[in-house]
Every structure is written in C-alpha cells, then in structure tokens.
Amino acid sequence: MYTCHNFSFCVSEYIASKYNLLIDEHICFILGSSLNLQLSLKNRNQYNDIKPDLLKLDSYFLESNNPLAIENFSSNINAVFRIDQNNDLNDIIWIASDYLNLNNMKTIVQISSDILSEDRGKYFNPLYATVYFPNLTNEDLVLEKLQEELISVSLTNKTEILINCKDFFRYWNVKDNELYNSNRYVVIPPLYRDFENSLPKIVKNSLIRQYYYLTEKDGWTGPRLIKRLRDNVKYDSSEANINRHVSLLKTSIECKNTLSYNDMDRFYASQSFRILFDKNIINEREIVDVLESCGRCWIACYDKLNTQSIDINLILDIYNDLYEKESMIIDSLYKIMSSWK
Amino acid sequence: MEIETMQYLHQPGGSCACVAWSGVFKIHGVNLSESDVFGLGSGIYFGYCAVGSTKLFDVSLTSSSIVNDLFLNTGVYGKLFQVSNGHKCLDLIFESIDRGFPVAIELNPYYCDGLMDLTPSDLHQFLPAHWVVATDYNIVKGTIIIYDNRQFNPIEISIDRFIKGRETGLFDQNPRNSFFNIFFFDKLYPLDVSIQLSLRKASLNFLGVEKILSFYTGEYGFDKCERQIKLWDSFFKDEIQLKQLLQKIRISITGAGGVKGGYRYLFSRYLLRASDVLENSRFVDISDIFKESAEYWTKFSDKLNEYSIDTRHNYWGTSSELSLLIRKIKELEIKGFTEISKIIN
Numbered sequence: 259m260y261t262c263h264n265f266s267f268c269v270s271e272y273i274a275s276k277y278n279l280l281i282d283e284h285i286c287f288i289l290g291s292s293l294n295l296q297l298s299l300k301n302r303n304q305y306n307d308i309k310p311d312l313l314k315l316d317s318y319f320l321e322s323n324n325p326l327a328i329e330n331f332s333s334n335i336n337a338v339f340r341i342d343q344n345n346d347l348n349d350i351i352w353i354a355s356d357y358l359n360l361n362n363m364k365t366i367v368q369i370s371s372d373i374l375s376e377d378r379g380k381y382f383n384p385l386y387a388t389v390y391f392p393n394l395t396n397e398d399l400v401l402e403k404l405q406e407e408l409i410s411v412s413l414t415n416k417t418e419i420l421i422n423c424k425d426f427f428r429y430w431n432v433k434d435n436e437l438y439n440s441n442r443y444v445v446i447p448p449l450y451r452d453f454e455n456s457l458p459k460i461v462k463n464s465l466i467r468q469y470y471y472l473t474e475k476d477g478w479t480g481p482r483l484i485k486r487l488r489d490n491v492k493y494d495s496s497e498a499n500i501n502r503h504v505s506l507l508k509t510s511i512e513c514k515n516t517l518s519y520n521d522m523d524r525f526y527a528s529q530s531f532r533i534l535f536d537k538n539i540i541n542e543r544e545i546v547d548v549l550e551s552c553g554r555c556w557i558a559c560y561d562k563l564n565t566q567s568i569d570i571n572l573i574l575d576i577y578n579d580l581y582e583k584e585s586m587i588i589d590s591l592y593k594i595m596s597s598w599k
Numbered sequence: 600m601e602i603e604t605m606q607y608l609h610q611p612g613g614s615c616a617c618v619a620w621s622g623v624f625k626i627h628g629v630n631l632s633e634s635d636v637f638g639l640g641s642g643i644y645f646g647y648c649a650v651g652s653t654k655l656f657d658v659s660l661t662s663s664s665i666v667n668d669l670f671l672n673t674g675v676y677g678k679l680f681q682v683s684n685g686h687k688c689l690d691l692i693f694e695s696i697d698r699g700f701p702v703a704i705e706l707n708p709y710y711c712d713g714l715m716d717l718t719p720s721d722l723h724q725f726l727p728a729h730w731v732v733a734t735d736y737n738i739v740k741g742t743i744i745i746y747d748n749r750q751f752n753p754i755e756i757s758i759d760r761f762i763k764g765r766e767t768g769l770f771d772q773n774p775r776n777s778f779f780n781i782f783f784f785d786k787l788y789p790l791d792v793s794i795q796l797s798l799r800k801a802s803l804n805f806l807g808v809e810k811i812l813s814f815y816t817g818e819y820g821f822d823k824c825e826r827q828i829k830l831w832d833s834f835f836k837d838e839i840q841l842k843q844l845l846q847k848i849r850i851s852i853t854g855a856g857g858v859k860g861g862y863r864y865l866f867s868r869y870l871l872r873a874s875d876v877l878e879n880s881r882f883v884d885i886s887d888i889f890k891e892s893a894e895y896w897t898k899f900s901d902k903l904n905e906y907s908i909d910t911r912h913n914y915w916g917t918s919s920e921l922s923l924l925i926r927k928i929k930e931l932e933i934k935g936f937t938e939i940s941k942i943i944n
Contacts, residue, residue, distance in 0.1 A: 309782075309784075326676070330671060333664060333671050333800070334800075336803060338664070338812055339667065341777075343683065439681065439780075440681045446811070446812060448810060449810040450809065451809050451817075459944060462944075463800060463803075466792065474674050475674070475784050475786075476785050478784075
C-alpha cells in the first residue's frame with residue numbers, strides 16, 4: 259500500500275532540491291517527531307490556546323500531524339531554521355529567484371488547505387508545500403511577468419497542483435488571513451563529518467522527543483486523548499454528543515484521506531520505523547506491526563461509522579479499540595528507548 | 600479596568616536571551632536560572648566564519664536556535680510568528696500582559712538605551728537584536744515597561760519607539776515583529792530527559808558537525824580558527840579596520856560585553872545542575888573543564904581588547920597568543936564533549 263505524508267515529502271524534497279542532501283522522506287518523518295494525535299481547532303487561529311474545550315467538540319478535528327514538525331526536524335538535525343516574510347510580492351520574487359539563481363531550488367511554504375479541491379480536506383493544517391515556477395526564464399524575474407506565470411505546488415509525491423500565480427496568492431497570502439506564521443521557511447542543514455554515522459544519535463533524540471510529545475501535554479495527545487474522548491461520551495451519552503463524536507472521527511479521517519489514506523498516517527509511520535529497523539538504527543521491530551495494526555484500526559473505525567447504526571456502544575467500542583492500539587504505540591516506543599539503556 | 604500588576608521577578612545577568620526567558624518561565628511557574636535556560640536551549644556552540652573575499656571573519660559561541668531548542672527540550676509549546684503589522688504585534692503583546700504574562704521579545708539594539716550607553720558608539724553596528732521582557736503598558740502615557748538583562752530597574756519606553764524598535768534595523772538587528780506564541784502545559788518533560796536531550800544535541804554539534812552556514816564548527820572549526828587568526832591582518836590594509844574586526848569579535852563572544860568567559864561559565868553551572876539531576880558526579884569534573892575553558896575565553900577576549908586600544912602591541916605577537924588560546928580551548932572543549940557524549944550516549 260502506497261501512502262504519503264505531506265510534511266515529510268515537502269521537507270525531503272526541499273532539502274534535496276536546495277542542498278543536494280538526500281534524506282528519505284520516511285526518515286524526515288522520524289526526524290520531525292511527526293507522529294501525533296491531538297485536537298486542533300478547525301478554523302485555526304494562530305493565537306489560540308492549546309488546551310481544547312471538549313464542550314465545543316464541533317470546533318475541533320483530530321490532527322495526526324505534529325504542528326511543530328518543521329521545528330523539530332530542524333532542531334534534531336542541527337539545521338538553521340528561519341521563518342521569512344517580506345511582503346507577499348517580494349516573497350514571490352524570492353521564490354522565483356531561488357529557482358532561477360540557486361540551481362532549481364524549491365521553496366517550502368505553508369498554504370491554506372482550501373487549495374485542495376475537496377471540501378473534506380479543508381481542515382488539513384498545517385499544510386506544507388514545495389513551490390517553484392516551472393516555466394521561468396531569466397527575463398521573467400519581474401513582478402508583473404511573474405504574476406502571469408504558472409506556479410507548481412507539490413503537496414505529496416502524488417499531488418502536484420499547477421495554478422496561476424495570482425490564484426496562488428489566495429491560498430498563501432498572509433496579510434489579511436493571518437493563518438500561518440510566515441510566508442516561507444528556510445531550513446539550512448549543517449555539513450556533517452559523516453551524516454550516516456551521526457544519524458543514529460539524531461534519531462535517538464527525535465524518538466525521545468516523539469515519546470514525550472505523545473505522553474505529556476497533560477493528556478491531550480495520544481492514547482490519553484482517546485481516553486478523554488471516551489470518558490466524555492460516557493459522561494454525556496446524549497444523541498447530540500454522540501453525533502459530535504461521530505462527526506469528529508469521520509471529519510478527521512476523511513481529512514487525511516484527501517492526500518493519503520484513512521489510517522491517520524499510521525501506515526506511513528510503520529514504513530518509517532521499518533526503515534529504521536532495516537538500517538539497524540533501532541533494535542525493536544514490534545512498533546512496525548503495532549503501527550500497521552493501529553492504521554487498520556482507524557480504517558475499521560471509519561468503516562463502522564459509515565456502515566453500522568450509530569449508538570453509544572458503537573462509539574465506545576471504537577474508542578476502546580483505538581485506545582488499545584494507540585497505547586501499544588506508546589509501549590513500543592518505550593521499548594525502543596529502553597533498549598538503548 | 601484595573602489590571603493587577605504582574606509580579607515579575609527580574610534577575611539581571613549576562614545573556615539577554617537567557618535572562619529574558621528565565622523571567623518568562625518563572626512567571627509560568629517553572630524556575631529556571633539563566634544558566635539552566637542556556638543549557639536546556641543547547642546554547643553552547645563554537646563556530647568560526649572566514650570569507651576572505653569579503654573580509655568577513657567572525658567567531659560565534661552561542662547557538663542561533665537557543666529559544667526554539669529550549670521549548671523543544673522542555674515540552675513548552677512555542678511557535679515563532681512574524682506578524683505582518685507592528686500594531687497587530689503590539690496587540691498580541693498587550694493581550695499577553697493583560698492575561699498576567701510577560702512577553703520576551705527582541706528589539707533593535709539602537710532602541711535599547713541602556714545597551715547603547717554601555718557599548719562604545721563605533722561598535723553599535725555590530726550588536727544583534729536585543730532580548731528584553733515587556734511586563735506592563737500605559738495607554739494614557741503611551742509607554743511600555745521593559746526589563747533589560749544588564750539593568751536592575753525597569754525601563755519605560757514610548758510605544759512609538761517600541762514599535763519602531765520592533766521592525767527596523769539591518770540584518771540581524773531587525774526583529775521583524777517576531778513573536779513567540781507559547782503555551783505551558785501543567786506538566787513539562789522530566790528535567791532529566793530535557794537535560795539529556797540538550798546535551799546530546801550540543802555534543803552532536805561539537806563532535807559531528809563540520810559547518811553550519813558560513814561557520815566552521817567543532818574540531819575542524821577550531822583548527823581553522825587557530826591557523827587563520829595569524830592571517831587576519833593580511834586582509835586589511837588599514838589597521839583601524841583590523842582593530843574594528845577584533846572588537847566586533849569581542850562583542851560577539853561577550854554578548855555585547857555582558858557575558859564573561861565566552862558563555863562557558865554558564866555552561867559550567869548548567870553541568871553542575873546536570874550532575875545533581877542525572878545523579879552523575881562525572882559532570883562535576885566536566886564542569887571544571889568548561890570553567891577552565893571559560894578562563895581562556897576571558898583571556899582571549901582581553902587580548903582582543905588589548906590590541907585594539909594599546910598601540911604598543913604588534914599583531915604578530917597578539918595573533919600568536921590568540922592562536923595558542925584557541926588551541927588550548929579546543930583541547931578542553933573537545934575533551935569535555937567527548938566525555939559528555941560517553942555518558943549520555
């Protein structure tokens with residue numbers, strides 16, 4: 259089964275295009291400590307608090323991306339990380355200039371999920387993209403000409419969108435929308451004496467950060483989040499609340515489905531850990547199967563919500579299964595960390 | 600509406616970033632000292648920059664990602680934003696103050712009067728953006744209260760000046776309305792985990808990395824620096840320019856004159872904390888290594904200053920002494936990090 263991961267693809271593509279440094283996108287997933295499960299606001303206001311309010315469940319979706327993935331990635335590999343925002347117009351010239359003058363370098367940006375034509379993808383946040391102008395010549399580095407050009411927006415290996423630069427601004431323009439923290443990101447990896455030799459140590463730090471991200475946060479991530487959701491529906495088993503939970507689960511899974519699969523990125527994570535195991539960077543293989551099993555559990559959850567009659571028992575069964583599987587991920591991560599001692 | 604004045608406890612210190620964030624963490628109930636912040640942010644670093652064609656030479660002793668790493672190592676949610684509009688950014692700062700939380704932000708150094716007064720005017724151009732903490736504001740008077748790491752008392756700055764200080768300046772002097780959106784969960788990562796994460800990252804920087812941006816790092820960087828110090832004068836026809844270069848480097852390694860020992864005293868204190876938390880007395884010995892390194896950095900900084908102000912010295916003699924100091928520092932710091940790496944890896 260072929261799965262994609264938006265952040266991992268974009269970072270891998272960006273680093274390869276700019277620095278000729280090939281880091282497999284699955285490794286980028288690990289280095290971003292990307293595995294996650296948290297509640298995020300649908301209409302993401304960049305200044306919102308982090309602790310969700312379960313009384314307003316309609317306002318949230320379940321996010322399987324780590325919103326700090328790019329920061330984690332940069333920190334874990336000792337890269338220089340900068341956010342850049344001139345004004346929108348100068349940033350477009352910057353994107354063009356990167357491509358023309360820096361050997362086809364693509365720029366990594368954040369973009370509105372409205373660019374996904376399907377409605378169900380619209381809560382996909384953060385959505386990264388690598389962008390460049392595919393048809394540029396040296397004479398085109400003028401704003402008036404650039405605005406007429408096509409810009410390539412790549413979201414995954416399978417999803418590349420070609421749109422007019424003027425239209426691109428509708429999905430990227432920070433000025434009035436204020437959804438994102440900057441227009442462009444700059445990640446400058448260091449030069450290692452021997453990157454492959456250093457990779458195990460880098461992965462170690464990444465996985466420790468991964469483990470604690472999923473287990474701390476006052477129980478608003480990972481299996482403890484599932485437990486909170488389960489307890490919430492036990493506490494309030496009204497039809498209205500059950501429907502809120504159904505909507506939460508369906509919306510969240512469908513959202514991931516627009517770019518990848520309805521497994522909440524667990525299959526992709528499984529592939530990533532398999533690569534680590536094959537490279538002898540981790541000694542424990544259990545997590546590969548655990549993640550795959552968890553991915554199947556999410557798929558089964560979605561199928562049940564669409565095919566079975568909805569009642570409190572179904573929701574509780576679903577949450578029980580998810581809690582069990584997500585907990586096994588934590589246990590497997592812990593085993594990996596213990597094997598280092 | 601009467602808003603209770605924030606009980607901000609300001610502890611002056613050498614490093615503006617570490618003092619600022621130490622103060623912010625304390626208000627949020629996390630008691631981290633200046634040296635804790637420096638260590639947990641994997642702040643210790645060595646980099647030597649040499650671009651002969653543009654006569655660009657520099658020595659850097661702190662990581663550029665100390666604040667981001669501080670959050671990632673402790674489990675505090677922190678995301679950096681560039682707010683498109685200065686007034687909008689100000690609203691965010693006021694909103695945080697209204698909720699009872701101070702805001703650590705950077706200002707163009709030219710808008711930090713205290714820092715300007717303490718630094719000779721010909722060196723102002725070399726000062727990077729300066730971290731301060733905003734704790735209060737008065738709309739009627741049109742002022743904001745800020746705390747500066749080098750001064751005990753709070754400073755009152757006009758809102759107009761503050762806004763200008765947030766979005767003007769060249770290169771790294773311009774904060775560009777950057778703003779950290781932060782959130783403290785009730786539980787952070789266990790301190791032993793945070794310390795290990797920070798030390799592992801710093802070790803990798805010293806032992807595994809050769810170059811970051813234009814800076815040569817680790818053993819390779821030290822060797823390059825040691826060799827090339829003796830050549831700096833050949834790049835400048837004018838001795839004034841050479842002296843200015845040395846003063847620029849001195850500004851860089853002393854945090855505009857506020858930090859002693861090349862930040863190594865801070866790291867040495869952090870290692871004593873690591874020794875307690877990780878219950879490993881080997882860190883005490885390593886702490887002594889970095890304390891010794893700090894003494895050499897102090898001599899290095901003094902030598903840079905000596906040559907710049909005393910015309911009796913010739914560069915050949917000075918550069919030989921500087922090279923020797925770099926060699927000694929290299930031996931100590933590589934040894935120190937090799938020992939740290941053995942413990943935590």
